Amino acid sequence: MKLLAYDGSFSGFISLIYFCITKGIKPDYIFKFNNLPGLPVIKIKNLNIPLITKYLTSKLGKDELQNIYYAYLSEIENIESFIISYIFYRINNGYNSKINMMFQKIVKNVLYEISDLSTNLIFSKVNNIFFAKIKPYNNVIFPLSNYFSRKLPRETWIIYDVMRSSAILHLNRKNLMLNNVNFKIETKSDSVTHLWENIIRGKKIS
Amino acid sequence: MDIERKLEILSSYAKYDISCVYSKSKNLKIRPKHFIYYSQSNTGKTIPLLKVLFSNACIYDCAYCINRKTNNVPRATFTVDELVNLTTNFYKRNYIKGLFLSSAIIKNPNFTMEQMLKVVKKLRIKEGFKGYIHLKIIPGTSEILVKEAGFYADRVSINVELPTKHSLLLLAPDKKPESIQNPLILSSKTYIETIHEAKKYKSVKIYSPAGQTTQIIVGATPESDKNILSFANKLYNQYKLKRVYYSAYIAINKDKRLPLKNEEIIREKRLYQADFLIREYNFTLEELFEKSKNLNLTLDPKTNWAVNHPDFFPIDINKASYDELLRIPGIGIKSANLIIKARKSSSLSFENLKKLGINLKKAQYFIACNGKKYDKNRELTPLFLFDFTKEVNTVETPSL
Numbered sequence A: 001m002k003l004l005a006y007d008g009s010f011s012g013f014i015s016l017i018y019f020c021i022t023k024g025i026k027p028d029y030i031f032k033f034n035n036l037p038g039l040p041v042i043k044i045k046n047l048n049i050p051l052i053t054k055y056l057t058s059k060l061g062k063d064e065l066q067n068i069y070y071a072y073l074s075e076i077e078n079i080e081s082f083i084i085s086y087i088f089y090r091i092n093n094g095y096n097s098k099i100n101m102m103f104q105k106i107v108k109n110v111l112y113e114i115s116d117l118s119t120n121l122i123f124s125k126v127n128n129i130f131f132a133k134i135k136p137y138n139n140v141i142f143p144l145s146n147y148f149s150r151k152l153p154r155e156t157w158i159i160y161d162v163m164r165s166s167a168i169l170h171l172n173r174k175n176l177m178l179n180n181v182n183f184k185i186e187t188k189s190d191s192v193t194h195l196w197e198n199i200i201r202g203k204k205i206s
Numbered sequence B: 001m002d003i004e005r006k007l008e009i010l011s012s013y014a015k016y017d018i019s020c021v022y023s024k025s026k027n028l029k030i031r032p033k034h035f036i037y038y039s040q041s042n043t044g045k046t047i048p049l050l051k052v053l054f055s056n057a058c059i060y061d062c063a064y065c066i067n068r069k070t071n072n073v074p075r076a077t078f079t080v081d082e083l084v085n086l087t088t089n090f091y092k093r094n095y096i097k098g099l100f101l102s103s104a105i106i107k108n109p110n111f112t113m114e115q116m117l118k119v120v121k122k123l124r125i126k127e128g129f130k131g132y133i134h135l136k137i138i139p140g141t142s143e144i145l146v147k148e149a150g151f152y153a154d155r156v157s158i159n160v161e162l163p164t165k166h167s168l169l170l171l172a173p174d175k176k177p178e179s180i181q182n183p184l185i186l187s188s189k190t191y192i193e194t195i196h197e198a199k200k201y202k203s204v205k206i207y208s209p210a211g212q213t214t215q216i217i218v219g220a221t222p223e224s225d226k227n228i229l230s231f232a233n234k235l236y237n238q239y240k241l242k243r244v245y246y247s248a249y250i251a252i253n254k255d256k257r258l259p260l261k262n263e264e265i266i267r268e269k270r271l272y273q274a275d276f277l278i279r280e281y282n283f284t285l286e287e288l289f290e291k292s293k294n295l296n297l298t299l300d301p302k303t304n305w306a307v308n309h310p311d312f313f314p315i316d317i318n319k320a321s322y323d324e325l326l327r328i329p330g331i332g333i334k335s336a337n338l339i340i341k342a343r344k345s346s347s348l349s350f351e352n353l354k355k356l357g358i359n360l361k362k363a364q365y366f367i368a369c370n371g372k373k374y375d376k377n378r379e380l381t382p383l384f385l386f387d388f389t390k391e392v393n394t395v396e397t398p399s400l
C-alpha cells in the first residue's frame, strides 16, 4: 500500500502530483497532515510552486490543470488519489472511459455549483458590509470570491461558508481568508429588498 | 411619483421588447412574468438583467406599441440618479448582473438618448459598475450619440421592428426608415472597424463588444416567413448583427391597421429554428422554402426538409460527412461531433449511438449503421401487455 500525505493546500497537492509523476508512484490513499493514520506515510513538502505549475501545464495543458483544481474542490473522499490516476492516464495518452467520465462529471458538478452560486447568492447589507451565507456542497468559496472581487471590487463584503465554518472578507480590494468562524448575523429586509421582492419578483404586478 | 410606482410602471411596460431575451421557459405559452431577463453573453452564459424603460411617456404613435402616445396608460420617467441608484443597489446585492435599458421617446430622440447615456456613463465612471449593459439606440439619434453608446455598453441594439419600408411607414409613421437605418449602418461600421483595429492595436476598445441585435415583429404585417428570414439574412451578412430576435405580434391595441389576434407563438419558434439552420447548419433560404413561402408550423424546418427529401436518406452514420450528419433530424452539432470522434476508433452500431447519448427518437427514421436501418422489432417488447380499454369494455353494465 502506498500512502502519501500533504499539507492540505492546493499548492501542497500540486507538489504531491509532481512527486508522483516524477517517481512514477500511484498512491492508494492520500492523507492530509492534520489527519494522519497510525501507518507509515510519505509526507510531501511544498516545492517550488511556479516551477511545478509550469511543468504540469506543459504536460497537461492549462485547461486540464484548471480542471484538476476544480475536481480537487469537490472534497470527495480520497479525490487526490483519483485525480492522480486520471493524470497518469492523460500523460500516457491512455483512455479509460470510466475514469474519464467520472472526472468530467466531478468537474462539471463543481463548475455548476460555482456558476449557480455566482448567480443565486444574495448579499444583504449589514452595517455597510454586504454579507452572504452559503452552504455549498463543494469547497467553492475561493473561485466564488474571485468572481465577486471582480464584480464588486470597491465594496466590503463577506461570503460565509456555513458548512466549513470559513469565510472570505473582501476589504480594500483584497480577499482575506477567515477560518473557524461562526457568524451569527441577523439580516433584515430594507427598501432595496422591498423593491426587489415586491416589484421585480412580480408579487405586485401580474 | 415615488420610485416604487415608477419601477412598477417602467419595468412592466418594458416587457414587450424581447431583444436579447433568452426565455428560460420551455413552455411556449409562458412569457416571462418577472422583469428580469436572461441575455446570452459572448461566452454563451445566461445573464440576468434588470430590464426597464427610462421613460414610457412617448411622443410617437406606433400602432403596435403599448406606450404609444394615444394610449391611456400610466406614464413615468426616471431621473438619471434614480435609475443609477436602483441599478447599483440591485447589482451589489447580486440580484442582477446587468442592465437592459430602453426607452420611449421623450421630447425628441437625442434628448432621450442623452438621458440614457447619462445613466450608463454614471454607472460606468462614477459607480465603477462592472455589470453587463445592453443599451437600446433610439431611432433618429445623432451620430455622436450612437458612437458614444457603443463604447459604454456591452451591446447596443436598434429595433428594425418591421421587415419592409411599407410596413414601417404604415405602422410606425413617426419613425422614418432612415432614422433606423442610419444608426444601424453607423454602429455596424464602427463595430467592424474597431474589431479590425483591435487586432492591430491592443489598446483599441471594441464598439459594442457583445455585438448588436435587433427585433422584428412577426405577424403584425403580411410579410411571409421567407421575406422575414431573407431580411434577417441581410442583417446578419451585411450588417454583421449577432442576433435577430423574432417577436410574435401581441394584439395589445385596437387599430384598423393591425390584426385582431395575437400571432401564434409557434411561428416565432419556427423562425428561430430556421434562422439557426441557416446560420449554424449551412441550410440555404431556398432549401427551407422550396414548397411554400411560410414555414410548416407542424414540423420543425429540419424535419420538414428531411421528409421532403427521402432520396437523401437514410444516411449511414459511419460514412456520412459532418455536413450530412447535421442534416439528420435529431442530430445537432454536439451529436455530430461525438459521432465523428467515436467512429474513429470503431464503426458504430445503434447500441453505440445510444451509449453515446445520441437521441434516436427522431433520428432513427433517417439513419443507417453499416448499411442497416434501425430495426425497432429487435427491441424487447414488454412481456405482459395491459390493455385497459379492453378490460373496461368487457365489464358488464349492471342491470337496473
Ligand code: SF4
Pocket (backbone or CB within 6 Å): B058, B059, B060, B061, B062, B065, B066, B067, B068, B069, B103, B104, B105, B172
Ligand atoms: S417609439 Fe417606441 S415607445 Fe414610442 S410608440 Fe413607437 S415603439 Fe412605442
